[in-house]
Amino acid sequence: MKEFTQQLLNGLAIGSVYALVAVGYTLVFGVLRFINFAHGSVLTFAAYVSLFGMLALKLPFAVAFGGSLVVSGLFSIMVERQAYRPLRLQGAPNLNLLITSIGVSLLVENAIIVFYSADFFVFPKVLSSSTISLGGVATIPPVDLLLTGVAITLMVLLYVFVNYTKMGVAIQALAYDRDAAALMGININLAIAYTFFIAGTMASAAGVLIGMKFNVNPYLGGLFGVKSFAAAVVGGIGSIPGSYLGGYLIGILETMGAGYVSSNYKDAIAFVLLVLILLFKPSGLLGRGLQEKV
């Protein structure tokens, strides 16, 4: 029982990361209908921005963290402006957007390697490394507590933003039907910029926190990004609660699988789950079926 609770807590922490990144994939897929492979590299970028802030500029952690949220959000908008918008205005097929996003992710990773370093960095010590005991049932490292707390706060904020603000409703309308939304007087480009900003910020929070939990390296976003995308599909791409559900599901199953079955196949669990879900419920757990238009 003790081990089970412990695994559950670990799964919740890592699931928070997947959920934070997955929601970015869902938002971007919702408005632009393509898989943004560069999303994972925003996560890497953010980890390096906060690392740079703390090591080179000697900023306190809170400032570096907050700064990286804003910088990565703006970076995400810039990627959309420079790389995706020209293609979108040309009316290029989604395949081209997908390939461009792969190019962006390659560029970010390799620019970091060339201009910064390919080394693994350990994040400066901010929180104490002694674990907090939860009444003898389980222990939790402070970084996991911070991770889960930040993730849940951001999720609640996003929920409020999407449902109770004018821009949030505009983004929903855009996801529903981009042309009709434009006809209703919604500023499409502004709404897309907002979407990318939010997606970038949430990925950034995930990036800084897993950088603290593990280490910072140029390939940080790769596997985390792909697994988070799997989480978004499992939960139902296009559904915000679905991506939270998918993220936590994959996080928990992965730690449980590593703990009880075999840690060798840890990385494969997310994808096996993905294939199974796609076989039996192609639209994902909470997703609506995509209506194909003729």
Next chain:
Amino acid sequence: MSVNGSKAFARGLTTLAVLVVGAWVLGSLLQATLPNYFTGILTFVAINSVLALSWNLVSGFTGQFSLGHAGFMAVGGYTSAILMVRLKLPFVVSFVSGGIFAGVLGFLVGFPSLRLAGDYLAIVTLGFQYIMLAVLNNTTDLTGGGLGMAGVPFRTYLPVASLTLVCTLWLLSNVVHSKQGRCFVAVKEDDIAAQSVGINTTYYKVLAFIISSFFAGLGGALLGHFTMYLHPDIFNYLKSIESVSMVILGGLGSLTGSIVGAICITLVPEVFRNLATLASRIGLTEAGDFLRRGWMVFYALLFLIMMLARPKGLMGGRELTWAGLRSLAGGFAGGKGGRQWPSSK
């Protein structure tokens, strides 16, 4: 078979025979005369061309984006190596078995995922690749796991590689120009319209995927028998991206374009490496270092510029043909046959 059909069949076989003999003779000649460095590059060009062609069939012609071709390469490479080393099978048998096994896995991956709409295939194939790597890393008894598999027999001589390339090109160009190939293109252009004229879209998507993974497996087997060493990390995400970039550069939906792209992408790191050596030799150590590390940035920029400025690639879906080359030469010479090349799409 009608008289016309059998005539065309005989002509096709003659073409194949000429190509096979030509590739073998040319490959052997080059192998015998050129220094090892250049034959090595040429062999890599041939291997990469096979991979680019295989990826082009599924994505350029059928419009299904696959990001897991390195997974199929790994299957082909490991199968061929294991059959040859463990079961002592002859090279040709294990080589083809590698392709067939990759094709079977292609069916297992493609069948469930190709019934879905949208870009899901990209993520499922990427997932397949990670699953494949996890399996290869953990079946230590069979594949050597994380230590890699050394001692794969060297069989990819230049003639073998060029022969495989020629056969792949011939087979794929026949597939593309057949009834099935037309159906692939119909599925790519608009799969709902294709379905409504009676094309079984799922069948053709899966068929294209199986053929493509078969050739990716052959490419992987060639690679394994060339480097004589297999390791799960060779077949990572970047390896998949490499075949994508070759096709993007050459032109989606152009078979000869894939080969052009493969040549360019294979040469980029070589050019950078030589420039770096040159720079270090004349005393520009820092510039040399930068070039050595910076080629991947150049590679990524190439990817982006290509997509933004010329999304159709160098060849843009057109083929390089003998007739086209001849009229191009005529055009340069200002001769009578000098018409716009290529004359049609």
